[in-house]
Amino acid sequence: MASALAAGAVGRLGGIAPGVVAAADPHATHDATSGHGGGTVGEVDHGRNGFDPSAILEDWDLGQVSTLPGGQTLREYLIIAQDRTIEVAPGVFFEAWTYNGRVPGPTIRVREGDRVRVEFVNGGSHPHTIHFHGIHSAAMDGVPGQGAGNVAPGQSTVYEFDAFPFGCHLYHCHTSPLKRHIHKGLYGAFIIEPDPARHPDQRALAERRTLDGARAAGIRELLIVMNGFDTNVDGENEIYAANTVAFHYATHPIRIGTDDDVRLYLVNVTEFDPLNSLHLHANFFDYYDHGTTLEPTLRTIDTVAQIQAQRGILEFTYRGYEPGQYMFHAHQSEFVELGWMSFFDVVPGRTT
Amino acid sequence: MTRTWVAALVPLALLAVLAGALVALDPLAPLRAGIPPVEDLAVERAVLTSEPREIRLTVVNGGPDPVTVAQVLVDEAFWPHDIEPAGPIEPLRSAAIRIPYPWVEGEPHELVLLTSTGLTVEHTIEVAVATPQPTSDTLVRLGLLGAAVGLLPVAIGLAWLPFVRRLRSEVLDALLAFSAGVLVFLALDASAEALELAADVPTAFDGVAVFGSATIVAAAALTGIGSALRRRGRGATGAPGATGATGEPGATSVAVLIALGIGLHNLGEGLAIGSAYALGELALTALLVVGFAVHNSTEGLAIATPLSRVPVRPTLLAGLALLAGGPTIGGAWLGALAFSPTLAVAFLGLGVGAIAQVVWELARLVGRRGGAGEPGVALGFAAGVAVMYLTALLVAA
Numbered sequence: 001m002a003s004a005l006a007a008g009a010v011g012r013l014g015g016i017a018p019g020v021v022a023a024a025d026p027h028a029t030h031d032a033t034s035g036h037g038g039g040t041v042g043e044v045d046h047g048r049n050g051f052d053p054s055a056i057l058e059d060w061d062l063g064q065v066s067t068l069p070g071g072q073t074l075r076e077y078l079i080i081a082q083d084r085t086i087e088v089a090p091g092v093f094f095e096a097w098t099y100n101g102r103v104p105g106p107t108i109r110v111r112e113g114d115r116v117r118v119e120f121v122n123g124g125s126h127p128h129t130i131h132f133h134g135i136h137s138a139a140m141d142g143v144p145g146q147g148a149g150n151v152a153p154g155q156s157t158v159y160e161f162d163a164f165p166f167g168c169h170l171y172h173c174h175t176s177p178l179k180r181h182i183h184k185g186l187y188g189a190f191i192i193e194p195d196p197a198r199h200p201d202q203r204a205l206a207e208r209r210t211l212d213g214a215r216a217a218g219i220r221e222l223l224i225v226m227n228g229f230d231t232n233v234d235g236e237n238e239i240y241a242a243n244t245v246a247f248h249y250a251t252h253p254i255r256i257g258t259d260d261d262v263r264l265y266l267v268n269v270t271e272f273d274p275l276n277s278l279h280l281h282a283n284f285f286d287y288y289d290h291g292t293t294l295e296p297t298l299r300t301i302d303t304v305a306q307i308q309a310q311r312g313i314l315e316f317t318y319r320g321y322e323p324g325q326y327m328f329h330a331h332q333s334e335f336v337e338l339g340w341m342s343f344f345d346v347v348p349g350r351t352t
Numbered sequence: 353m354t355r356t357w358v359a360a361l362v363p364l365a366l367l368a369v370l371a372g373a374l375v376a377l378d379p380l381a382p383l384r385a386g387i388p389p390v391e392d393l394a395v396e397r398a399v400l401t402s403e404p405r406e407i408r409l410t411v412v413n414g415g416p417d418p419v420t421v422a423q424v425l426v427d428e429a430f431w432p433h434d435i436e437p438a439g440p441i442e443p444l445r446s447a448a449i450r451i452p453y454p455w456v457e458g459e460p461h462e463l464v465l466l467t468s469t470g471l472t473v474e475h476t477i478e479v480a481v482a483t484p485q486p487t488s489d490t491l492v493r494l495g496l497l498g499a500a501v502g503l504l505p506v507a508i509g510l511a512w513l514p515f516v517r518r519l520r521s522e523v524l525d526a527l528l529a530f531s532a533g534v535l536v537f538l539a540l541d542a543s544a545e546a547l548e549l550a551a552d553v554p555t556a557f558d559g560v561a562v563f564g565s566a567t568i569v570a571a572a573a574l575t576g577i578g579s580a581l582r583r584r585g586r587g588a589t590g591a592p593g594a595t596g597a598t599g600e601p602g603a604t605s606v607a608v609l610i611a612l613g614i615g616l617h618n619l620g621e622g623l624a625i626g627s628a629y630a631l632g633e634l635a636l637t638a639l640l641v642v643g644f645a646v647h648n649s650t651e652g653l654a655i656a657t658p659l660s661r662v663p664v665r666p667t668l669l670a671g672l673a674l675l676a677g678g679p680t681i682g683g684a685w686l687g688a689l690a691f692s693p694t695l696a697v698a699f700l701g702l703g704v705g706a707i708a709q710v711v712w713e714l715a716r717l718v719g720r721r722g723g724a725g726e727p728g729v730a731l732g733f734a735a736g737v738a739v740m741y742l743t744a745l746l747v748a749a
Contacts, residue, residue: 039423039431039432040423040430040432041433089423089466090423091422091468092466094470231466231469232470234472238425238464238470238472247430334429337428338425338430339430
């Protein structure tokens, strides 16, 4: 009947081809009483997704490392844009555009001053770019009309620049329509460690910010990208998350030790909402806005707000605390109830 | 004879072959590749319980493809829940969703069902009140409501019969036209409400088609009943009652048909009252009850008018009152305890169809009495519509 066809028009906008979702029934094993920590029912199949938010916390991609004739370190990356259907809440599927089949994309981690070379291959169905938040030329800016401009499906390009300034940054697609290209999953974290040699006055602090230096100093480093999903394409997010899957760290708390120092790289790519935030329970942190300084930009706060593409580094410790589950989440209550709610499982000792 | 059967069956056989071929070969499969499923889920009923505090939804799949409800949100928060049966809801099937939720008395709550493809189905609980359960106490209370609003006013309206008997013929014709005006207003009112409700009917059931079909079925059925009454009376000679000498439906038949039509309409009215009560939306003020009483007593007048020139037994009057006003009680029970938009639209359609047929009969009655040319008739008709509109203002709930 005509009205069914009209209703179908809405169905096509955000719809998933049948067969993909056939196996997913979040209610098969869970009932109304098992929503511990989160309001969703059931479990996401990370195997089918091809990535796991628990792994994304710490899977720094240092790239293919080599040395250039002048002695500069070269790090090479291959990033392929892929269309992929991902499960963002138990039983809820989203047609994502991804970098390398995962959301967020690979966490690129380099040292200040390194030469970064990213070969970008567009394996998706729409044109894309990679725009880095960092210092580089217009030709390497990853925007339509500059340098390679939009990379058409099947085409590729190479982005190359020296990594400056040190800090916690990000990269994302910059093709129009911008909201859609960012929101559908084309983003990832881009971390530039300070080079201790370039900061002789604060060498120790800089050393602590390197991967090896952090491990040596007993610092547990974690990455969280705050994102959201508008599943019915109405301009509002139905789901909010830390690292893509709603309530993931509520049902799989992040284990940290009372003897750990924790460094959390926090990036906000949430679309449609002007602000996102992070509030830490029972504790306070020092915050480095953009991570571009070796001294905190804000001290002893428990809630920090970020606009889209704002990011920073949180440093805190649960030293002296009783073991237990300590919540952390956005302090927009609406986001909490829609999936951006998490726990630290604080245990005695160290996890580094 | 055999040839007739063969002639009937050959096209059917061809149809079966075509259907089988389409199913087996599935020639449309390439067209379907990559097209997302069409999802059409409707919330038919929302029940709120207070011990334990829960929201229970009945959802129906009115679309062509299966739908899986993956998660449930209440007021923009994901909430744990049960779905029975689990798994995809097939077309035309339903599922029950149980949400333990601390709903707040008197406040609106917005429910959103998030399907596996990310689409959302919304349902708003305008005013959260515990849904009445079918206890004897509730049934009695609803019965009283239905009686006060439907049965008694109609009976009181019938009490105008002695007055009606004293009227001159022209005035009587005007009054018959008045009755027709009353009924036309009721039909328009019910049609508007039915079409508004039709939007809530699951798409597969097609609310407008349900309404249209019910209307036509009722009109046809009443026409059939009228013919049957006519045919039965044709055998009796000289006896007053069912038919007049010409074999046309007599006064009593018309009154019965009017009562039946009004009864079907009042069933729909009872449904509306009952469901409004169950949803906490009924402003059950004295003014509302008075308004309904005045509004519906005019219906009693409409039933009494055709009986002005025939003797009637009290049992007939009682029966007519019950026929016309009683369904309000049944409708109130149904509306409060088992309301579904599809059912409501169907009953409203029946009411409209019945009234349409009855208005037709009234027009013929007035015509047979020679009232076609009288100005009083047109005025009476208009007055009937106007009075119903004005009394409806009292019932502006």
